[in-house]
Amino acid sequence: xxxxxxDILRRALLGCILAGIxxxxxxxxxxxxxxxxxxxxxxxxxxxxxxxxxxxxxxxLVTAMLFASTIAFLIGPISDKARLHADTITSIVxxxxxxxxxxxxxxxxxxxxTSQVASVLWGSIISxxxxxxxxxxxxxxxxxAIIHFVWKELFAITFSRKLAEADGVxxxxxxxxxxxxxxxxxxxxxxxxxxxxxxxxxxxxxSSALQFLDDMRKIIVASPLIGVAxxxxxxxxxxxxxxxxxxxxxxxxxxxxxxxxxxSPKRRRKMDGDxx
Amino acid sequence: MKERPxxxxxxxxxxxxxxxxxAIRDVNFTIEQNELVYVVGPNASGKTTLLETINGLLxxxxxxxxxxxxxxxTHGRKVRCEIGxxxxxxxxxxxxxxxxFDIVMxxxxxxxxxxHRPEEGDHEKALEAMKLLEIEEIAHRPMGKLSGGQQxxxxxxxxxxxxxxxxxxxxxxxxxxPESRKKIPSLISRVHEEKELTTIIVTHDxxxxxxxxxRMIVMRDGRVIVDxxxxxxxxxxxxxx
Numbered sequence: 107x108x109x110x111x112x113d114i115l116r117r118a119l120l121g122c123i124l125a126g127i128x129x130x131x132x133x134x135x136x137x138x139x140x141x142x143x144x145x146x147x148x149x150x151x152x153x154x155x156x157x158x159x160x161x162x163x164x165x166x167l168v169t170a171m172l173f174a175s176t177i178a179f180l181i182g183p184i185s186d187k188a189r190l191h192a193d194t195i196t197s198i199v200x201x202x203x204x205x206x207x208x209x210x211x212x213x214x215x216x217x218x219x220t221s222q223v224a225s226v227l228w229g230s231i232i233s234x235x236x237x238x239x240x241x242x243x244x245x246x247x248x249x250x251a252i253i254h255f256v257w258k259e260l261f262a263i264t265f266s267r268k269l270a271e272a273d274g275v276x277x278x279x280x281x282x283x284x285x286x287x288x289x290x291x292x293x294x295x296x297x298x299x300x301x302x303x304x305x306x307x308x309x310x311x312x313s314s315a316l317q318f319l320d321d322m323r324k325i326i327v328a329s330p331l332i333g334v335a336x337x338x339x340x341x342x343x344x345x346x347x348x349x350x351x352x353x354x355x356x357x358x359x360x361x362x363x364x365x366x367x368x369x370s371p372k373r374r375r376k377m378d379g380d381x382x
Numbered sequence: 383m384k385e386r387p388x389x390x391x392x393x394x395x396x397x398x399x400x401x402x403x404x405a406i407r408d409v410n411f412t413i414e415q416n417e418l419v420y421v422v423g424p425n426a427s428g429k430t431t432l433l434e435t436i437n438g439l440l441x442x443x444x445x446x447x448x449x450x451x452x453x454x455x456t457h458g459r460k461v462r463c464e465i466g467x468x469x470x471x472x473x474x475x476x477x478x479x480x481x482x483f484d485i486v487m488x489x490x491x492x493x494x495x496x497x498h499r500p501e502e503g504d505h506e507k508a509l510e511a512m513k514l515l516e517i518e519e520i521a522h523r524p525m526g527k528l529s530g531g532q533q534x535x536x537x538x539x540x541x542x543x544x545x546x547x548x549x550x551x552x553x554x555x556x557x558x559x560p561e562s563r564k565k566i567p568s569l570i571s572r573v574h575e576e577k578e579l580t581t582i583i584v585t586h587d588x589x590x591x592x593x594x595x596x597r598m599i600v601m602r603d604g605r606v607i608v609d610x611x612x613x614x615x616x617x618x619x620x621x622x623x
Binding site: 189255256258259261262265266268269270271272273274275276316319320321322324325372 | 399437439459460462463465467469472476477478479480481484485488489490491492493494496497498499500524527544
């Protein structure tokens with residue numbers, strides 16, 4: 107087992123808890139609104155932003171967050187203007203981000219894939235600072251407050267955007283809000299597991315909760331709890347087995363999802379129905 | 383006494399994105415308050431497009447459409463707050479995490495307004511609509527686990543829970559069992575009379591409402607070809623055929 111200073115461990119634990127809550131919450135909306143591409147699109151946006159930071163001698167983590175947040179902010183309006191599903195736009199933005207990242211890295215061949223740029227892709231929970239924790243706490247409180255205040259509208263949109271619109275709900279700002287919040291949450295959680303694995307944090311807890319629960323109100327509580335539990339278990343496994351934290355979290359999270367699918371009463375009923 | 387016009391369509395044509403041919407073309411008619419109109423026609427004749435153009439979910443590319451004197455193109459949301467809409471064949475899969483009551487309650491969200499929470503009165507209205515449809519006992523069951531007919535009743539209850547001034551029903555009887563097919567049309571007719579609703583019903587089942595409505599619009603190839611009383615409309619249709 108690797109010896110970690112108490113302070114680093116404390117921040118790592120807090121990071122796991124806060125990122126678990128955030129990705130678990132946003133994952134419910136991302137899964138329900140079928141925004142599957144947002145995970146990898148945002149993480150690679152952050153990667154491109156970090157590369158831009160290196161190329162322009164700015165703080166790569168700040169530019170990563172700014173770049174990804176800007177993309178998250180633009181996806182909703184662009185998809186509406188182009189009259190395409192937001193998932194189509196995010197799928198197109200994903201390789202665009204990678205292309206931009208490589209261009210930015212080529213501009214600074216002496217620096218190339220520095221550890222700061224690479225940490226956006228691989229994650230580095232050890233490098234979580236007190237400021238990162240403050241950002242995560244602020245984002246967590248803001249996200250929970252927003253969801254609380256506009257829950258009614260989000261609830262209706264996750265059921266059917268068309269019907270919500272037919273009932274007089276202005277769905278557009280709420281859809282934009284969710285895409286933007288998901289983008290920001292991904293960007294701020296990226297240090298935990300890295301851009302390549304963040305997808306699992308977003309999808310697995312929400313998808314696992316959906317295997318067992320029939321009520322959105324319960325799912326929105328269960329998903330962050332599963333996120334926190336899998337993050338902490340992954341962190342523990344990483345410490346005991348001396349393996350990368352991000353990989354351990356994703357392995358635990360995937361195991362939880364697989365178990366949920368296997369034990370799901372919904373699936374069992376479906377299989378019984380098929381047999382009949 | 384002459385009732386005042388509630389819905390007015392003037393030279394309305396609607397084209398779906400990527401299509402060249404309008405789904406409805408040059409449609410003109412006026413529907414007055416408390417009228418119950420029946421829209422019939424073969425598949426792809428533009429019936430659903432007509433309803434979704436009236437509530438502004440689809441934007442007409444030509445003509446003007448007003449509801450309560452408001453242009454739907456510019457005041458769509460305000461208009462939709464007053465319209466109860468039941469879409470065609472809206473079915474929910476077994477894994478959808480919403481109860482029947484949730485779905486009915488959602489019908490009131492536009493009226494409740496942003497940042498406001500549903501109050502006791504809203505819950506009562508939703509439950510009242512479910513009682514009217516005799517589905518209150520399934521209120522807390524997951525929507526996806528209900529039968530097609532029950533889901534359809536939930537969707538009708540959703541439209542009524544809103545306390546709309548206009549009802550737009552797209553094939554509302556298609557998934558109902560034979561007993562409900564007899565009961566629900568009368569129920570809709572009763573609600574229409576009691577609440578003085580302006581009601582448009584799109585259906586293939588010409589006979590379900592024949593005795594209950596006073597006007598029938600027949601559509602073909604996106605055009606209104608007959609706009610008459612049901613008796614005259616059926617005679618005209620026979621002559622055409």
